Amino acid sequence: MRLSLLFLLLASQLPCFGQQKEQKPNVLLIMVDDLNNYVGFMGGHPQTKTPGMDKLAAESVIFTNAFSNNPICAPSRASFFSGLYPHTSKNFGFKKFQKNEILMGSKTMMELFMENGYKVAGTGKLMHHFDRKLYHQFGDKSDFGPFPFNGTKPVGHPSVPEPFRSVGTLDGSFAPLSDVPTVNGNVGWFDKVKNWPKYEVIPFKYNSDDDRDLMPDEVKAQDAIKFLKSFEKNTDQPFFLSVGFNRPHTPLYVPEKYFNQFPLDQVKLPDTSSDVSKIYFDTQAEGNSGQKGYTHYAKLVESFGNDKDLALRKYIQAYLACVAFVDDQISEVLNALDNSNLAENTIVILVSDHAYVMGDKQYLYKNALWDEATRIPMLIKYPQQQKKHKVDHPVSLIDIYPTLIEMCGLEGTTIKNEKGKPLDGHSLYPFVINKKNDYTGKEYALSTVTGGMGDVVKRNHFSIRTKEYRYIRYANNKEELYDHKKDPFEKNNVAKDKKYKAIKAELSMLLDNEIYPNK
Numbered sequence: 001m002r003l004s005l006l007f008l009l010l011a012s013q014l015p016c017f018g019q020q021k022e023q024k025p026n027v028l029l030i031m032v033d034d035l036n037n038y039v040g041f042m043g044g045h046p047q048t049k050t051p052g053m054d055k056l057a058a059e060s061v062i063f064t065n066a067f068s069n070n071p072i073c074a075p076s077r078a079s080f081f082s083g084l085y086p087h088t089s090k091n092f093g094f095k096k097f098q099k100n101e102i103l104m105g106s107k108t109m110m111e112l113f114m115e116n117g118y119k120v121a122g123t124g125k126l127m128h129h130f131d132r133k134l135y136h137q138f139g140d141k142s143d144f145g146p147f148p149f150n151g152t153k154p155v156g157h158p159s160v161p162e163p164f165r166s167v168g169t170l171d172g173s174f175a176p177l178s179d180v181p182t183v184n185g186n187v188g189w190f191d192k193v194k195n196w197p198k199y200e201v202i203p204f205k206y207n208s209d210d211d212r213d214l215m216p217d218e219v220k221a222q223d224a225i226k227f228l229k230s231f232e233k234n235t236d237q238p239f240f241l242s243v244g245f246n247r248p249h250t251p252l253y254v255p256e257k258y259f260n261q262f263p264l265d266q267v268k269l270p271d272t273s274s275d276v277s278k279i280y281f282d283t284q285a286e287g288n289s290g291q292k293g294y295t296h297y298a299k300l301v302e303s304f305g306n307d308k309d310l311a312l313r314k315y316i317q318a319y320l321a322c323v324a325f326v327d328d329q330i331s332e333v334l335n336a337l338d339n340s341n342l343a344e345n346t347i348v349i350l351v352s353d354h355a356y357v358m359g360d361k362q363y364l365y366k367n368a369l370w371d372e373a374t375r376i377p378m379l380i381k382y383p384q385q386q387k388k389h390k391v392d393h394p395v396s397l398i399d400i401y402p403t404l405i406e407m408c409g410l411e412g413t414t415i416k417n418e419k420g421k422p423l424d425g426h427s428l429y430p431f432v433i434n435k436k437n438d439y440t441g442k443e444y445a446l447s448t449v450t451g452g453m454g455d456v457v458k459r460n461h462f463s464i465r466t467k468e469y470r471y472i473r474y475a476n477n478k479e480e481l482y483d484h485k486k487d488p489f490e491k492n493n494v495a496k497d498k499k500y501k502a503i504k505a506e507l508s509m510l511l512d513n514e515i516y517p518n519k
Helices: 002-013 051-058 073-082 109-115 216-232 256-260 292-303 308-338 397-408 498-515
Strands: 026-032 061-063 119-124 137-141 174-176 189-191 202-204 206-208 239-245 252-254 346-352 378-381 445-449 461-465 469-473 479-483
Touching: 026 216, 026 308, 051 308, 051 346, 051 378, 073 109, 073 397, 109 119, 109 239, 109 397, 119 216, 137 216, 174 256, 174 308, 216 239, 216 308, 239 308, 252 308, 256 308, 292 308, 308 346, 346 397, 378 397, 461 498, 469 498, 479 498
Parallel strands: 026 239, 026 346, 119 137, 119 239, 174 252
Antiparallel strands: 061 378, 189 202, 346 378, 445 461, 461 469, 469 479
């Protein structure tokens, strides 16, 4: 009798796990704009300074072969948040996703999180075309400023020589904030440009790096921290918080202290020795943005007296400065999470929408199908998984949505109506918990860029990236093939090499099966 009472007493003091409702994990998604492999944990540039992202990487699963599905902003983000390939939705370019029947017939990850009882908040550049209905709460919207102002509209920085400055207000400018512009008598920096590209210009206070208005990304970081503090007060409801940072997207303006971290004469140049004679990336002349990368490169070099090394040093210095700047903002957000009571139950994901080619192949831009434009940072921090590791299997942005469904136990269909489509990606959770044999996805990542000729699949350009090869096929059937076992930096196009005939045919068939499944 005494023994029975003792057992009952002990049992009453134990937690009753069977009667407790399992707490769903929170999600903090950080999306960086135009970030290539110039981060420490990817080793893309030896001088980059990214302690914040590197610390997160040390606590995360690192996907070393992660790729954008469309390496330019609007279609990449529409694909990412919907979990659909561009060729599934026929959304290849900059048309608003709200006007695409397939995307509007499918749920974004934000909508599915809402339906599963999550508090959904966001700030910054997430979907390229903003839609307030996707969030319960939203902070500051996307903002590329501040800018010089000519009295009528924002313009390129006067310190950037022509013809590169004429590339545009966004893509043709770089300078530290301390280089205060004067244009047509308008002295100083100006912000914000509301509802870009419409102009509502407000003066941006700048007296020094220590006496100035906050940069837009600094505002986004503060928004995120405020959201985290509010979530701490209501831990009964899980949250999905997405934070979009603009830098290192152009224009490359940040405080001077970040430029000073990379003295111009010490900036190391990337290898730009690709055999351009074997590159056939010339099929987008009819398209929107198809030749921008070549034009940008040529105009940059011309602007500095055809001194290629100086031109690239100037640009790379500004890009590295912007990467260091955005890393500080990411650190602020991650520190706030770590210092809260939320960290132990919060999944953290960090990605970029696409990468950026820094002069190789005489190209300076995104919107290309090489590794330098498509390969992105991708980290998943899962507090329950203590052993951190690297994954070299090719994956892509569309895999994040199904991964979150599995990791967060989300229920319900991702399809709204008969126009919607099922998710194209596959859950990366088996890689996260180090059970790669359970992965049901593909052996390659697929990327596309617009041919500028509408939503007809065959008029666009595609690439398949396996561990060993990258195969590119343009709308005019010109091809590129890179052997990553021998040529990890894609310097030599071997598409016409007879030794690779069988491999090229196999990859071409694989691509056909992907983009023409009913053929």
